[in-house]
Amino acid sequence: MNKILDIIKNPVLTYEQRVLSLARAAEDSINVLNISRETQALRDEGVICDLFEGHAPYRPRYIVPDYEKFMKQGSRFLDLEPPVDLHDAINNLLILYKHVPSISSFPVYIGNIDKLLNPFCKDDEESYRAIKRFLKHIDRTITDSFCHANIGPEDSLAGRLILRAERELKNSIPNLTLKLSEDTPKEFVLEAINTALVTAKPSFANHRMFSEDFSGDYGIASCYNGLNIGGGSYTLVRMNLYKLALKIDDFNNYLEVELPKAALCMLDYLDQRVKFLVYDTPFFKNNFLVKENLININKFTGMFGVLGLAEAVNHFVENSEDLKNRFGHSQDANAMGIKIIEKLESIVKSHTLEELYSSEGHYLLHSQVGIDSDLDTSPGCRIPIGDEPEIYKHVVQAAKYHKYFPSGIGDIFSFDSTVKKNPSYVLDIIKGAFRNGMRYISAYSTDCDVIRITGYLVKRSEIEKLQRGETALRNTAALGMGALENQRILERKVRY
Amino acid sequence: MRGYLRKIIPFSSVDGPGNRTAIFLQGCNFNCLYCHNPETIDIVSPDNPVDNVQFLEADDLVEKSLEYKDFIRGITISGGECTVQIEFLIEVCKKFKERDVEVYIDTNGHLSLKSFKELSRYVDKFMFDIKAWDVHEHLKLTGVGNDKVIENFKYAMGIGKIFEVRTVIVPKILDNHQTVLEVSRLVASFEDKIRYKLIKFRNKGVVGNMKEINTPSDKYMSKLKTVALNNGIEDVVII
Numbered sequence: 001m002n003k004i005l006d007i008i009k010n011p012v013l014t015y016e017q018r019v020l021s022l023a024r025a026a027e028d029s030i031n032v033l034n035i036s037r038e039t040q041a042l043r044d045e046g047v048i049c050d051l052f053e054g055h056a057p058y059r060p061r062y063i064v065p066d067y068e069k070f071m072k073q074g075s076r077f078l079d080l081e082p083p084v085d086l087h088d089a090i091n092n093l094l095i096l097y098k099h100v101p102s103i104s105s106f107p108v109y110i111g112n113i114d115k116l117l118n119p120f121c122k123d124d125e126e127s128y129r130a131i132k133r134f135l136k137h138i139d140r141t142i143t144d145s146f147c148h149a150n151i152g153p154e155d156s157l158a159g160r161l162i163l164r165a166e167r168e169l170k171n172s173i174p175n176l177t178l179k180l181s182e183d184t185p186k187e188f189v190l191e192a193i194n195t196a197l198v199t200a201k202p203s204f205a206n207h208r209m210f211s212e213d214f215s216g217d218y219g220i221a222s223c224y225n226g227l228n229i230g231g232g233s234y235t236l237v238r239m240n241l242y243k244l245a246l247k248i249d250d251f252n253n254y255l256e257v258e259l260p261k262a263a264l265c266m267l268d269y270l271d272q273r274v275k276f277l278v279y280d281t282p283f284f285k286n287n288f289l290v291k292e293n294l295i296n297i298n299k300f301t302g303m304f305g306v307l308g309l310a311e312a313v314n315h316f317v318e319n320s321e322d323l324k325n326r327f328g329h330s331q332d333a334n335a336m337g338i339k340i341i342e343k344l345e346s347i348v349k350s351h352t353l354e355e356l357y358s359s360e361g362h363y364l365l366h367s368q369v370g371i372d373s374d375l376d377t378s379p380g381c382r383i384p385i386g387d388e389p390e391i392y393k394h395v396v397q398a399a400k401y402h403k404y405f406p407s408g409i410g411d412i413f414s415f416d417s418t419v420k421k422n423p424s425y426v427l428d429i430i431k432g433a434f435r436n437g438m439r440y441i442s443a444y445s446t447d448c449d450v451i452r453i454t455g456y457l458v459k460r461s462e463i464e465k466l467q468r469g470e471t472a473l474r475n476t477a478a479l480g481m482g483a484l485e486n487q488r489i490l491e492r493k494v495r496y
Numbered sequence: 497m498r499g500y501l502r503k504i505i506p507f508s509s510v511d512g513p514g515n516r517t518a519i520f521l522q523g524c525n526f527n528c529l530y531c532h533n534p535e536t537i538d539i540v541s542p543d544n545p546v547d548n549v550q551f552l553e554a555d556d557l558v559e560k561s562l563e564y565k566d567f568i569r570g571i572t573i574s575g576g577e578c579t580v581q582i583e584f585l586i587e588v589c590k591k592f593k594e595r596d597v598e599v600y601i602d603t604n605g606h607l608s609l610k611s612f613k614e615l616s617r618y619v620d621k622f623m624f625d626i627k628a629w630d631v632h633e634h635l636k637l638t639g640v641g642n643d644k645v646i647e648n649f650k651y652a653m654g655i656g657k658i659f660e661v662r663t664v665i666v667p668k669i670l671d672n673h674q675t676v677l678e679v680s681r682l683v684a685s686f687e688d689k690i691r692y693k694l695i696k697f698r699n700k701g702v703v704g705n706m707k708e709i710n711t712p713s714d715k716y717m718s719k720l721k722t723v724a725l726n727n728g729i730e731d732v733v734i735i
């Protein structure tokens with residue numbers, strides 16, 4: 001009961017954050033999953049972690065509604081007609097967003113918003129003002145940086161209005177991705193890059209690669225997670241590769257014995273979560289998103305996350321105090337990294353669970369970005385901050401991991417503000433990265449107020465508020481503050 | 497054939513449009529008072545070995561420079577002054593063009609028109625320095641006159657191969673106003689619209705008396721910018 005009282009008395013939570021924390025505490029007061037002793041031990045050690053999904057999953061972690069369908073059909077449950085003008089369209093979307101569940105109770109995917117709005121946009125100031133208000137409304141009410149909008153890959157008037165508004169608003173929410181294909185017009189991409197150098201978004205998704213992995217229809221949700229439109233992911237559990245490595249001295253033993261053992265425990269835990277949600281809760285039977293076919297269980301999967309690859313590898317590397325031997329620098333270390341991921345891929349691919357309908361019964365690998373409390377553990381497969389090689393080596397090295405992670409992996413590059421004078425510099429790097437197999441890339445400039453923590457965005461000014469002990473509107477400011485302190489985000493290597 | 501290489505910067509955001517691999521050849525025929533890379537001036541010869549310089553085949557240079565081909569818009573060859581090794585330079589440029597690579601050259605323009613014409617055949621665009629308009633001033637600043645510089649510049653303008661022209665603005669020592677005025681007039685007399693970059697002198701890294709000279713004020717720079725704008729240049733950049 002102390003925990004409940006702590007939440008009630010916590011001086012920095014907003015009302016909304018307090019209610020959500022109480023709901024979580026209630027959920028966590030019961031234990032309904034059949035967790036093995038071994039798995040529980042790994043959970044207690046932090047090797048396996050469900051990222052605060054809660055003890056009794058009663059809604060999918062990531063939901064990617066088919067908003068295009070919603071625009072065409074309106075909603076019986078919400079009593080909405082299909083929109084006839086921009087104001088209707090925006091209003092309908094804002095209403096629906098409030099009814100899309102997730103772990104944080106805020107929608108993690110709000111649609112390819114340029115496509116949704118473009119049919120109603122005119123090249124005038126009224127459309128611009130409406131879009132700007134729409135984005136501001138999202139920032140102030142969906143107070144969670146894991147809320148993600150997509151634009152592209154086609155150029156559109158709405159896409160340009162969205163970028164223009166983001167440059168002016170400089171908000172951290174929603175997170176934004178431009179789906180970038182070979183056919184996306186250069187001028188549009190440059191506009192997106194100029195926006196990213198002002199306000200750290202959009203990021204850039206390799207449209208060809210995601211389209212191949214998701215047979216055409218994907219959305220980018222939360223940090224950078226590729227998922228089927230009209231579906232999503234029931235759950236995400238992650239394995240801390242570093243914490244597991246710390247218990248073992250010999251790499252072969254890690255690779256051949258301990259890693260597979262832990263992976264099987266994690267798969268079992270994931271299965272438990274999926275099955276509870278699918279069979280023991282009414283979500284897929286009574287939620288209106290399902291009933292109105294805005295989501296369909298056949299398009300759902302689950303995610304097997306990893307983090308701390310770099311530190312795991314460095315743990316097994318000899319003379320790891322010398323940078324040239326470490327992950328991201330030495331060929332041997334890089335080869336160990338690939339071995340670990342390939343091993344996991346083969347374990348995950350040989351495990352099936354029928355309910356992972358959208359991915360042929362297999363979990364999708366996800367390179368997890370970490371949480372604020374992770375100490376000395378790099379996100380997913382990233383090269384640690386402080387160890388980054390020159391950008392040309394960094395991009396090529398990082399790109400090698402991207403093919404294994406359809407449900408999300410990304411690398412971040414921080415550019416000096418002088419690069420703003422030559423945005424096609426960034427464009428050439430992104431294009432080259434995509435040609436070399438990179439799936440997802442983020443760029444920002446050192447003088448942005450909005451900064452990319454690991455996947456999500458936070459405003460420096462909000463973190464400062466929290467540091468002064470004031471309340472902050474957006475929950476992720478607290479995560480950002482922890483990350484700045486524990487993960488040296490501001491020390492990311494600056495590229496010229 | 498072989499030539500002298502100082503260094504390669506695989507990704508550069510400041511040596512022309514987009515991302516470029518910048519290649520710095522060793523040796524220069526000027527000796528500018530404000531040179532920021534004096535270590536690149538020395539011309540290598542059997543009697544004058546220079547540290548940190550590689551002597552390599554044109555093919556090898558091309559190969560090395562294209563290690564990150566997927567990521568770059570093109571290459572830019574700079575120096576020192578790359579045209580000092582004109583034969584080597586032409587061979588290298590030819591090889592880049594054979595591989596369909598966009599070639600930019602960063603030059604002070606001090607070479608014979610004949611050689612310059614030959615080089616131009618294998619170059620997409622030049623980034624051209626006009627350091628001073630007045631010949632005496634040019635002599636005082638660089639150690640040589642500027643007749644060839646102006647002649648080559650006019651030629652390159654005429655065939656549409658100038659990407660940008662640049663002048664370093666040094667208060668007190670140079671008649672910056674005259675140079676900016678005359679260069680602008682000259683550029684405006686051609687059809688091509690090109691950028692004029694006015695570069696603020698900075699005393700970091702320079703040697704001798706030049707250390708005493710201050711960076712020109714923003715006010716002074718924008719006055720010069722206005723001179724260029726009033727004389728027919730549309731794109732003037734101060735850096």
Ligand code: SF4
Binds near residue numbers: 533
């Ligand atoms: S031309 Fe350039 S490299 Fe040569 S001396 Fe002048 S500033 Fe230095």
